[in-house]
Amino acid sequence: RNSIGGSEGEIAAALIVGVRAGIPDEINExxxxxxxxxxxxxxxxxxxxxxxxxMFLLRGAFALFPDFSSRRPVKKYAxxxxxxxxxxxxxxxxIVVAAE
Known part of the structure; x- marks a missing residue:
């Protein structure tokens, strides 16, 4: 909220943590x-x-180190x-029910 500011910051906060209270009514509608x-x-x-x-990004990062990734279960690590x-x-x- 602080770094973006305004209604865009409220929408970003809602996307990340699900708190919708700060979004202006006209945008909600x-x-x-x-x-x-x-x-x-x-x-x-x-x-x-x-x-x-x-997981996709971690597997890609592990692939950058072939010596490590060929000897370790990097899929399980990721x-x-x-x-x-x-x-x-x-x-x-x-911990909302819909996300569980």
């Missing part, structure tokens, strides 16, 4: 009318996309780090 309001809610799909992105990251994200987002 516009998003409802256009059918994109569901994007703001944090759901299991969003959690899966974040976890998949983290999955474990992605799981821990998404668990932390779930806690930060308020």
């Amino acid at each position: 516009s998003m409802r009318r256009t059918g994109i309001y569901h994007i703001i809610s944090i759901s299991g799909l969003h959690m899966a996309l974040v976890a998949g992105t983290i 999955a474990a780090i992605a799981l821990a990251s998404i668990a932390a994200y779930l806690v930060i987002s308020g």
Whole structure:
């Protein structure tokens, strides 16, 4: 919120942690009318996309070190780090049922 500011900052906060209270009413109504309001809610799909992105990026990073990645189970490492990251994200987002 602080780094972006304004209504854009409130939308960014809603996308990251699901807090929609700061979004102005006219923007909320516009998003409802256009059918994109569901994007703001944090759901299991969003959690899966974040976890998949983290795992994909970590596997790519591990591939940059072929000596390490050929001797270690880097897929399991990436999955474990992605799981821990998404668990932390779930806690930060308020552990809502839809995200679980």
